[in-house]
Amino acid sequence: MTLHAYLLISLALFSLGLIGALSHRNLIALLIGVELMMNAASLNFMAFNRYVVTDPTVGQIFVLIIIGLAAAEVAIFLSIILRLYRAYHDIDSEKLTELKG
């Protein structure tokens, strides 16, 4: 496995996340697309960390911080989803159009 192979894998994962985030209507499935994109980014960090950088600590710390921020993001997102469900009894992104002008 070369650096280019890892970059292509993470690019494919990012594209799949993009497709998932753009095509799904359910808010939870949309969140999963975003999570896939974040993981593609962390795979990129680890690959560059192994093949290009002299001090391998930096990339690992980057990935740990990405994981921590993803946890915070998911907590907030899920609480917003629960709130929306309680108010509208639906989490379909096409139907939540109250703020549409």
Next chain:
Amino acid sequence: MPDIVVYIFVALTLIGGLMAAFARQVLNTIIGLGISLLGLAGLFLNLGSPFVAAMQVLIYIGGITVAIVFAMMLSISMSLLPPAPDTQKRIFAILSGIVFFVALCSMIMGTHFNIIPPAPESAWSVGQIGHALLTTYNLVFETLSLVLLLAIIGAILIARKDHPTP
């Protein structure tokens, strides 16, 4: 790590991603996300960092995926079929994904990276990470802990039931 194992992890990552992108039931997309994260943890292991791989399994698969499953059980009636997918939206999403992939693929293939030999084993230890987190990257560490605290408080504030004001 033998080559065949690495290829299995790559296949897990991509199959999980495909499931997450194209499955219709929400539970199947969550399972796809879990499979993809497991494959990624294996790739991290192959890239020389067992600690990050363990954290990926613990926090992502054991924490985040389970939290998403709980939120799904609280918000959707699982017996109902999801609404029919919007064909036009799906076609545009797939097209944009393909355009993005091709554009960046040509860019990656045209770039030459200056590859150096891997760092010695001692530079990869958990002790080095801990030392760097408490000295050079101390500010990042503390900021992250503050962000997590704010996320917990915010999640409780947003999701709790409204009490009538006295």
